[in-house]
Amino acid sequence: xxxxxxxxxLELAESxxxxxxxxxxxxFGVFEKFAQRYxxxxxxxxxxxxxxxxxxxxxxxxxxxxFTYSLANFPTLRCLEQIRNDACYHNANVxxxxxxxxxxxxxLGISHHATEDLxxxxxxxxxxxxxxxxxxxxxxxxxxxxxxxxxxxxxxxKSSAGMTNxxxxxxxxxxxxxxxxxxxxxxxxxxxxxxxTLKAAKLLxxxxxxSRVISLHTLKPLDKEVIFDAAKNTRGIVTIEENTIQGxxxxxxxxxxxxxxIIPQIFCRIGLPDCFSSLVGSQDYxxxxxxxxxxxxxxxxxxxxxxxxxxx
Numbered sequence: 001x002x003x004x005x006x007x008x009x010l011e012l013a014e015s016x017x018x019x020x021x022x023x024x025x026x027x028f029g030v031f032e033k034f035a036q037r038y039x040x041x042x043x044x045x046x047x048x049x050x051x052x053x054x055x056x057x058x059x060x061x062x063x064x065x066x067f068t069y070s071l072a073n074f075p076t077l078r079c080l081e082q083i084r085n086d087a088c089y090h091n092a093n094v095x096x097x098x099x100x101x102x103x104x105x106x107x108l109g110i111s112h113h114a115t116e117d118l119x120x121x122x123x124x125x126x127x128x129x130x131x132x133x134x135x136x137x138x139x140x141x142x143x144x145x146x147x148x149x150x151x152x153x154x155x156x157x158k159s160s161a162g163m164t165n166x167x168x169x170x171x172x173x174x175x176x177x178x179x180x181x182x183x184x185x186x187x188x189x190x191x192x193x194x195x196x197t198l199k200a201a202k203l204l205x206x207x208x209x210x211s212r213v214i215s216l217h218t219l220k221p222l223d224k225e226v227i228f229d230a231a232k233n234t235r236g237i238v239t240i241e242e243n244t245i246q247g248x249x250x251x252x253x254x255x256x257x258x259x260x261x262i263i264p265q266i267f268c269r270i271g272l273p274d275c276f277s278s279l280v281g282s283q284d285y286x287x288x289x290x291x292x293x294x295x296x297x298x299x300x301x302x303x304x305x306x307x308x309x310x311x312x
Contacts, residue, residue, distance in 0.1 A: 053082035102242025104158035119247035133194030140171030157192025182210030186230035199294035236266025
């Protein structure tokens with residue numbers, strides 16, 4: 001996703017000198033071309049994410065479109081006050097980019113996991129939150145956020161579902177994508193774990209269970225209609241996120257359903273339970289350990305569907 005993001009940002013910067021890239025002293029392997037081609041649109045502020053956000057806000061208020069870039073939770077949780085008080089409160093045109101959503105940097109331990117960012121930033125007013133599931137969504141989201149006024153968060157992942165777009169498909173912020181149709185159950189996924197979601201859907205299909213797969217790349221604003229349709233026209237909803245289940249995608253879907261008097265027959269959240277991701281290992285290893293792999297999703301759904309059938 002990182003390469004898709006920087007390639008699109010290069011294209012945007014060529015035609016719009018307002019676009020700037022600010023980094024917290026990393027990403028040089030992929031930013032070298034940007035820095036050489038647009039030296040007046042590139043800044044390295046050092047390992048100082050709070051200053052990174054404050055500087056970006058100032059640039060935004062002067063008419064620039066700054067993209068701030070750092071790893072995992074550093075551009076978000078480390079400078080949450082600056083995002084809240086400086087950027088969001090002033091509706092500043094700041095684009096916050098996190099590389100390493102979820103367990104992407106699992107081998108570096110909890111300090112490099114981004115597993116609460118979606119929940120925490122969702123609580124802030126006047127912010128757009130996007131977590132692409134594949135490279136196409138990452139590229140298209142970069143363009144969309146550059147043209148969206150206000151503070152935005154783009155959560156990139158080391159994993160990706162590849163390229164799931166259809167010919168001439170149009171990406172729209174706040175509009176989820178249906179990647180697979182089915183009437184038995186709906187899987188709503190956000191972020192790079194979309195690849196595990198699609199694998200789980202294939203495993204279910206082998207058992208004769210047809211699942212609808214939704215890539216809900218925009219957490220805020222939320223596509224309510226796709227959620228309502230899933231709740232009404234399939235047997236239930238399963239949310240899948242590489243984030244804590246406390247206040248993330250699952251919480252957002254549950255809230256909008258209950259507030260509108262819609263109760264799915266089955267509702268299940270798959271994500272990090274109420275704990276710290278204290279294990280160390282690859283992203284795939286941590287997904288397996290915390291029961292987010294395709295096999296775990298598949299097994300949990302089979303159990304829930306069988307349990308529901310027995311209650312009839």
